[in-house]
Amino acid sequence: MKIFSTLEPATRRNLLVLFATGLLFWSSLAALLPTLPLYIRDVGGTKYQVGVVIGAFAVGLLLFRPWLGRLADRRGRRIVLLLGLAAVAIAPLGYLMTQSIPLLIAIRxxxxxxxAAFTTAYSTLVVDLSPPSNRGEVIGYMSLVNPIGVAVGPAMGGFVQAWLGYTPLFLLSAGLGFAGLVSGLWIQAPMLIGPMMADTTKGAFWRLLFSPRLRTPTLAMLLVGLAFGVLSTFVPLFIQEAGVNLNAGLFYTAAAVAGFSVRLLTGRASDRYGRGRFITLGLLLYALTMLLLWSAHSVTAFLLAGLLEGAGTGIFLPLIVALVADRSEAHERGRVFSLCVGGFDLGIAIAGPALGFFAEYIGYRGIFGLASGLAFLSVLVFITQCNKTLPHSLEFALGDGSDQYALPQGD
Known part of the structure; x- marks a missing residue:
């Protein structure tokens, strides 16, 4: 991590505080990953209702992400970051106060x-603070907050729920969120250059969707989001249905360990060798994860799937952020990141209720088979559409080709 020693002291301090804040945020959120579907079921929810409640999470993402992206560009990243931290601290207390499915949908x-707020602000702040020549490396290191938080959070949440029940679980999640909010108050965001000149209208935001430089990353994020929605909603229940003696939190811990390991290497490598080949590899690993889950019948198979999923996510998500950063100007990054990650949000929103409906008929195993098809489709989309022409796309996605959509990076 020599890159951090070359940064200005103020920049290094901001990145360290931001990293600590991110750890607390993801630990709070991830503590509920293996337990919230079980809570919904235990209060009387059907398979379909479990999918609807968990999928409602993405409804909030889709509703707020465009506005938050514009706010980040117009008013600064810090206020958006603090909004996200406040929400992650308050929401677990809402679960604690009700067992009504409609109210749980609203809280979710x-x-x-x-x-929506935290990931938009965090990604944008990291890019703002990163030197362009080492952007992939810094993003890779700073994205470690996700696998570490997702390693600690689910294991903590799963064991607290098993030993002490749901009330201490929700209080734990809320406490981690409030600690993150306090930490976030110490972050000093860099001044924006010319934010008032940026067109932050709603029309301008949605016009970005049709920009060739952003269309394919957004579509790839949508397809991966569909697969991830299945994963985050139904893995704990699938493990129980399959009769496998495994704490679902350990699946997410295995994913986090793999995600941590690959992020130490691929960010820096992408600065040197290009983003495309690594993004393709991440998508392939994600597709193999879903295929393995479709056929899983043992603890070993589930843990191996967790490792593959973590590696795929650890490669794909940080490098998509780096790719989009390469293709955007500083004054539009809030909107650009919120749009592209919005594809991921939409996938999660669709996956819960839609595939939850299919789960009633084809079972959890069947929907993981469907998810594997969607993930393989994302590979095909990326390698054929990621650049200006098919030959350039294949060269960029599979070899040493340059990104034809990358902008000069002088900021």
């Missing part, structure tokens, strides 16, 4: 505000 949608 509010919970979605937290990740």
């Amino acid at each position: 949608a509010f919970h979605g505000l937290s990740i």
Whole structure:
């Protein structure tokens, strides 16, 4: 991590505080990953209702992400970051106060505000603070907050729920969120250059969707989001249905360990060798994860799937952020990141209720088979559409080709 020793002291301090804040945020959020579907079921929810409640998380993402992206460009990243931290601290207390499915849907949608705000602000702040020549490396290191938080959070949440029950679990999640909010108050965001000149209208935001430089990353994020929605909603229940003696939190811990390991290497490598080949590899690993889950019948198979999923996510998500950063100007990054990650949000929103409906008929194993097809489709889309022409796309996605959509990076 020599890159951090070359940064200005103020920049290094901001990145360290931001990293600590991110750890607390993801630990709070991830503590509920293996337990919230079980809570919904235990209060009387059907398979379909479990999918609807969990999927409502992405409704909040979709509703708030465009506005938050514009706010980040117009008013600064810090206020958006603090909004996300406040939401992640408050939402678990809402789960604690009700067992009504309609109210749980509303609370889950509010919970979605937290990740919409935090991920938009966090990614944008990291890019703002990173030297362009080492952008992939810094993003890779700073994205470690996700696998570490997702390693600690689910294991903590799963064991607290098993030993002490749901009330201490929700209080733990809320406490981690409030600690993150306090930490976030110490972050000093860099001044924006010319934000008032940026066109932050709603029309301008949605016009970005049709820009060739952003269309394919957004579509790839949508397809991966569909697969991830299945994963985050149904893995704990699938493990129980399959009769496998495994704490679902350990699946997410295995994913986090793999995600941590690959992020130490691929960010720096992408600065040197290009983003495309690594993004393709991440998508392939994600597709193999879903295929393995479709056929899983043992503890070993589930843990191996967790490792593959973590590696795929650890490669794909940070490098998509780096790719989009390469293709955007500083004054539009809030909107650009919120749009592209919005594809991921939409996938999660669709996956919960839509595939939850299919789960009633084809079972959890069947929907993981469907998810594997969607993930393989994302590979095909990326390698054929990621650049200006098919030959350039194949060269960029599979070899040493340059990104034809990259902008000069002088900021």
